[in-house]
Amino acid sequence: xxxxxxxxxxxxxxxxxxxxxxxxxxxxxxxxxxxxxxxxxxxxxxxxxxxxxxxxxxxxxxxxxxxxxxxxxxxxxxxxxxxxxxxxxxxxxxxxxxxxxxxxxxxxxxxxxxxxxxxxxxxxxxxxxxxxxxxxxxxxxxxxxxxxxxxxxxxxxxxxxxxxxxxxxxxxxxxxxxxxxxxxxxxxxxxxxxxxxxxxxxxxxxxxxxxxxxxxxxxxxxxxxxxxxxxxxxxxxxxxxxxxxxxxxxxxxxxxxxxxxxxxxxxxxxxxxxxxxxxxxxxxxxxxxxxxxxxxxxxxxxxxxxxxxxxxxxxxxxxx
Amino acid sequence: xxxxxxxxxxxxxxxxxxxxxxxxxxxxxxxxxxxxxxxxxxxxxxxxxxxxxxxxxxxxxxxxxxxxxxxxxxxxxxxxxxxxxxxxxxxxxxxxxxxxxxxxxxxxxxxxxxxxxxxxxxxxxxxxxxxxxxxxxxxxxxxxxxxxxxxxxxxxxxxxxxxxxxxxxxxxxxxxxxxxxxxxxxxxxxxxxxxxxxxxxxxxxxxxxxxxxxxxxxxxxxxxxxxxxxxxxxxxxxxxxxxxxxxxxxxxxxxxxxxxxxxxxxxxxxxxxxxxxxxxxxxxxxxxxxxxxxxxxxxxxxxxxxxxxxxxxxxxxxxxxxxxxxxxxxxxxxxxxxxxxxxxxxxxxxxxxxxxxxxxxxxxxxxxxxxxxxxxxxxxxxxxxxxxxxxxxxxxxxxxxxxxxxxxxxxxxxxxxxxxxxxxxxxxxxxxxxxxxxxxxxxxxxxxxxxxxxxxxxxxxxxxxxxxxxxxxxxxxxxxxxxxxxxxxxxxxxxxxxxxxxxxxxxxxxxxxxxxxxxxxxxxxxxxxxxxxxxxxxxxxxxxxxxxxxxxxxxxx
Numbered sequence: 114x115x116x117x118x119x120x121x122x123x124x125x126x127x128x129x130x131x132x133x134x135x136x137x138x139x140x141x142x143x144x145x146x147x148x149x150x151x152x153x154x155x156x157x158x159x160x161x162x163x164x165x166x167x168x169x170x171x172x173x174x175x176x177x178x179x180x181x182x183x184x185x186x187x188x189x190x191x192x193x194x195x196x197x198x199x200x201x202x203x204x205x206x207x208x209x210x211x212x213x214x215x216x217x218x219x220x221x222x223x224x225x226x227x228x229x230x231x232x233x234x235x236x237x238x239x240x241x242x243x244x245x246x247x248x249x250x251x252x253x254x255x256x257x258x259x260x261x262x263x264x265x266x267x268x269x270x271x272x273x274x275x276x277x278x279x280x281x282x283x284x285x286x287x288x289x290x291x292x293x294x295x296x297x298x299x300x301x302x303x304x305x306x307x308x309x310x311x312x313x314x315x316x317x318x319x320x321x322x323x324x325x326x327x328x329x330x331x332x333x334x335x336x337x338x339x340x341x342x343x344x345x346x347x348x349x350x351x352x353x354x355x356x357x358x359x360x361x362x363x364x365x366x367x368x369x370x371x372x373x374x375x376x377x378x379x380x381x382x383x384x385x386x387x388x389x390x391x392x393x394x395x396x397x398x399x400x401x402x403x404x405x406x407x408x409x410x411x412x413x414x415x416x417x418x419x420x421x422x423x424x425x426x427x428x429x430x431x432x433x
Numbered sequence: 434x435x436x437x438x439x440x441x442x443x444x445x446x447x448x449x450x451x452x453x454x455x456x457x458x459x460x461x462x463x464x465x466x467x468x469x470x471x472x473x474x475x476x477x478x479x480x481x482x483x484x485x486x487x488x489x490x491x492x493x494x495x496x497x498x499x500x501x502x503x504x505x506x507x508x509x510x511x512x513x514x515x516x517x518x519x520x521x522x523x524x525x526x527x528x529x530x531x532x533x534x535x536x537x538x539x540x541x542x543x544x545x546x547x548x549x550x551x552x553x554x555x556x557x558x559x560x561x562x563x564x565x566x567x568x569x570x571x572x573x574x575x576x577x578x579x580x581x582x583x584x585x586x587x588x589x590x591x592x593x594x595x596x597x598x599x600x601x602x603x604x605x606x607x608x609x610x611x612x613x614x615x616x617x618x619x620x621x622x623x624x625x626x627x628x629x630x631x632x633x634x635x636x637x638x639x640x641x642x643x644x645x646x647x648x649x650x651x652x653x654x655x656x657x658x659x660x661x662x663x664x665x666x667x668x669x670x671x672x673x674x675x676x677x678x679x680x681x682x683x684x685x686x687x688x689x690x691x692x693x694x695x696x697x698x699x700x701x702x703x704x705x706x707x708x709x710x711x712x713x714x715x716x717x718x719x720x721x722x723x724x725x726x727x728x729x730x731x732x733x734x735x736x737x738x739x740x741x742x743x744x745x746x747x748x749x750x751x752x753x754x755x756x757x758x759x760x761x762x763x764x765x766x767x768x769x770x771x772x773x774x775x776x777x778x779x780x781x782x783x784x785x786x787x788x789x790x791x792x793x794x795x796x797x798x799x800x801x802x803x804x805x806x807x808x809x810x811x812x813x814x815x816x817x818x819x820x821x822x823x824x825x826x827x828x829x830x831x832x833x834x835x836x837x838x839x840x841x842x843x844x845x846x847x848x849x850x851x852x853x854x855x856x857x858x859x860x861x862x863x864x865x866x867x868x869x870x871x872x873x874x875x876x877x878x879x880x881x882x883x884x885x886x887x888x889x890x891x892x893x894x895x896x897x898x899x900x901x902x903x904x905x906x907x908x909x910x911x912x913x914x915x916x917x918x919x920x921x922x923x924x925x926x927x928x929x930x931x932x933x934x935x936x937x938x939x940x941x942x943x944x945x946x947x948x949x950x951x952x953x954x955x956x957x958x959x960x961x962x963x964x965x966x967x968x969x970x971x972x973x974x975x976x977x978x979x980x981x982x983x984x985x986x987x988x989x990x
Contacts, residue, residue: 114715115722116668124598124671131675138682145686145701149694150626156693159622170622174551177561177620180544183483188692189769190628191563193836194470194482196846197769218477253846260847267473267849269481272546288624294699296691297841298765302946304843304851311850 157290164207164283165234167276172284175277184268188293195268197297202289204253207238207282214278215407216351216361217268220261225348226254228409238286260311263345270361275406340426343419347411355430362408363400369431374401383431388424437799439510441517446800447527448503449793453878455496455534456786460874462489467864471857473849487541487559487566493781494564495534500789501646502526502582505603507796508653509589512600518588526581529574537571555620562627564635565617572618579611598667602649602674606642613637625693632688640681640709640751643785647747648673648716650788654740654795655723658733669719676712684709687759691768699761706759710752714921720744721917724973730980733798735811738974739791742819746783748921749966750776750826753928763935766841771833771856772935775826775959782822793881801885810880817873819970823963824866830931832859834955837938838948905979912976920969924962931958 116122150156159169176182182191185198202210208229212221227244229235241247248255273281304310344350352361357368369388374380376399381387390397392415395408415423437443462485469475469482476485509517517523540558543549550558550568558568567575586607590600617634621627652670655661686702720741731737754776758767767773798806835856845851853860905911934954937943943950 114669114672116665118662118664120664122664122668124668127675128598128601128671131671131679135678135682138679142683142685145697146629149629149689149698154695156625159624173622173624174549174556174620175547177556178544178549178551179547180483180487180541180559180561180566182561182563183486183544183566184481186769188624188628190631190692191769192483192486193769193771193774194473194486195848196840196852257847261850264849267477267853269477277547291625291693293691293693294696296765296768300842300844301944302843304839304845307843307845307946309839309843309851309855310845311847311854 156292157287159284159287162283162287162290164286165238165279167279167283169283169287172280172282172287175273175280176284179271179273181281187288188291189296198285199288199291199293200297201253202282202285204251205257206247206251206254207286208235208247209251209254209257210282210285211235211278212348212409214271214273214281215275216270218266218270218360219348219351220257220264220266221351222262222346222348223248223258224346224414225351225409226258228411228414231410231413256305262348274404336422336425337429339419340422340424340429343415343423344426347415349423352408362403365427365430367431369428371431375399376401376403376405385424385428388427389420392420392423439516441520441523442507442510442796443800444517444520444523444527445503445507445796448499448506448530449789449797450882451527451530451534452496452499452503452789452793453881455492455499457874457878459489459492459496460871462486462492464864464867464871467860467867470853470860470863481545484542484544487544488538490564491537491541491566492534493786495530495537497643497781497785497789499530500786500792501643501650502530503796504650504789504792505582505586505607505646507792508650508657509586511657512597512603512653513589513591515589515591518585522581522585526578526585529578529581533567533571533574533578537567540568540571541566560620562617562631565631569618572614576611576614576618579607579614583607583611597663598671598674599649599653599663602645602652602670605674606646606649609642609645610638613642628692629689629694632685636685636688637681639781639785640684641678644677644681644712645674647743647784647788648677648712650792651716651720651740651744654736654791655720658731658737658740658795659723659726661723661726666719666723669715673712673716673719676715677709680705680708680711684759687764690761690764703760707756709759710748710756713748713752717744717748717921721912721914724977725912725914728980731977733795734808734974734978735815736791736794737977738812738815738970739787739794741970741973742815743784743787743791745966745970746779746787746822749924749962750779750781750783753924753962754779754826754830754931757928757932757935760932760936762939763932766837766935766938767833770836770840771829771859772837773833775829775833778822778829779826790877797881798884803885806884810876814873814877814880817876818870819873820967821866821868821870821873823967825863825870827959827963828859828862828866830959831955832856832863834934834951835859837935838943838951842938842944842948843946905976908972909975909979912973917973920965920972923965924969927958927961927965930954931962934958 159173162169176187181187181198184192184194185196186193187198189197189199205213208226209221211229212225223244226247230239230241230244230247236242239247239250241250248258344353354360354364355366357364357366363373369383371383372380373383381398387398391408392411394412395410396405399405411420465476465485466482466489469477469485473482506517506523537559540550543558544561548558549556549560550570555569557570559566560568587604590596590604596604613634616630619630621630648670652666656663656666682705683701684706686698687706688702689698690702724737724741758764758772758776794811836852839845839855840852931954934951937950937954940950
């Protein structure tokens, strides 16, 4: 395939032949492409996927707006800083994602997942009626709670609103339903039994024990000490700092006894009643600058004594 | 040696200069990414990994484009035997490039707040899709910029009947550059369809358009540097382009294996993209032939070294490493891991980046009016960036192999816990070699920015004289075609070992949890391939340097 000076090499004719062959190949390519997106293939499309009333298409916009692909892969494309997200919904289920995403810098505890599962619309999407059934159905959630809860994650906290979180979950529900021709390959071995797997930390074992068990309460008589333990076990500190800075929700340092402005313009004193209501019915009063629906309700997760202990703990951090 | 024959050739200078500055910044962001991989808390919440990565990718694309534009402007008048058309448009293009760079650096930051600037259903500030993250506003300005480039090139070129194959290559190249860009200008709801069209831009740019521009420019540089015949180079360029397009058009299918498109793409993708190395072997062979068509000493060694590096890394990074992961049975493992990162760094920086640097080393001293510049900085920087990049590619490949085993075979998906700690050795190696690379970039940028303006730039060194004492023997002996073929063959042998290593992930023994086979083959394959590459380039350059020993050195212009 070389041509010396003065030789007759018929470049023009050969170029035309090459163009013709290229055109023929383009036809093959276009035909294959058209077949790829025929409705009859039955590939799921995002328009038909909703999660708790949120649209998968809207979730895709949020997914792009935060450039999730800049750290994660989706269908294997993107960056390799975090895990592939294609099947995450299938593995962890919606309640775990709801608990994780608003405060992504730390891994959610079982209690935080349970709080989400108590919401009827999430339980309906999850298709289970209790945390035990949930962890059985979504082994990724069980593994994450067992090994990771209480640890920092390498993902930063993002300013996702409650609606954005649910939209992204709708998008991940869509991607998990996609037929990706068997990718990623399903492991044949139980990876956790290999030495590569980080061993389960002893501290994480205690968080598997539900705070409802009462064992914790009996062990600690002092309500402030009990509250301090509960806020860690329940995952409160994923969103609330014990200083005065805002992580996801307001910081507790100096909060008690202060006066907060609410989003309707009125103001309220932070006292025992206010904090108790904030725990059990958080959307009743929302402080200005925070989104409604972000804080889950802890009704049914924490009993009256436990709520009182947490309030006592926050009071101990307060200004007055 | 080609001199500056047309005043408008000098318009390329500003593009080369901005290329160098962007390259420096891109390298800095890359180093930061490597550090964040080791300690994810670095700047977390301030400058998140995804934002840093966008800058690293987009600046990389933009400086490669700046290098292309600079080179095209430099050779355009020579190819056309007249001044460039519409110089004022080129000046406008330059300022538009600066505005786009600054605009895009700033708007990408909004990803941290989740603000994409949605308006009329389109993301105007940034769009969060890998490689084409630029928002719609920037997209449109870039499209206008490409249109200007097309206009200038086509208006400058002689009438169609007088076109040589290099005119055809560049003409089709800039038109296709513009056409393909338009597939990235729409928000698409379906993920599979969005990925389908995203690869139109990414794959057809890299493996269609850039490759074509690359072949044409490498060809013309061989004409300029070695007085190779325009006709024979043109004929080689024609075959190179034909092979690129005939393999690459359907070869794009290797991106459609797992994105939700049907299984039949696995057949088409595996078949055609396995043919994609053919034009690269062809190009590799031609640089050997053209560099050896006379025995004269190389006048501008840094320019030739980067040109050689470009063609060799195209062979190794794009050709061989691309080949290893192009089959559905190997791609199912390599997809979405660091294994692909190794390929991408060698292929993108190697092939396209080094071409721009070679052209800059060729053109900048000419435009500054120095005949005999001190080449030691240039040669040093070449070896630093070349070994730095090979080392990084090695680290990515080894890290990727571990990642495949831990993440895919064992199914461990805790990146902060299981996956990162398993990859830690490789993660440490990246910034170490990255530092070598960065020092090389520093020397390179300093040298090219100040060449002709420093007091010491006229070559007073004795580097040539000391070489004169070295006869063309041993490591410096004449490089025969047969020997070059053996080097190429051994690269492919190691490539085959790497491919077999990726294939071995399918074996029952590996899937049951024994990584010995893939680890061993990756260790042998990648080490062998990258060492052979390093030695071959050393051997090639040494044999050419020994030419300086010939009396011809005194006859340099």
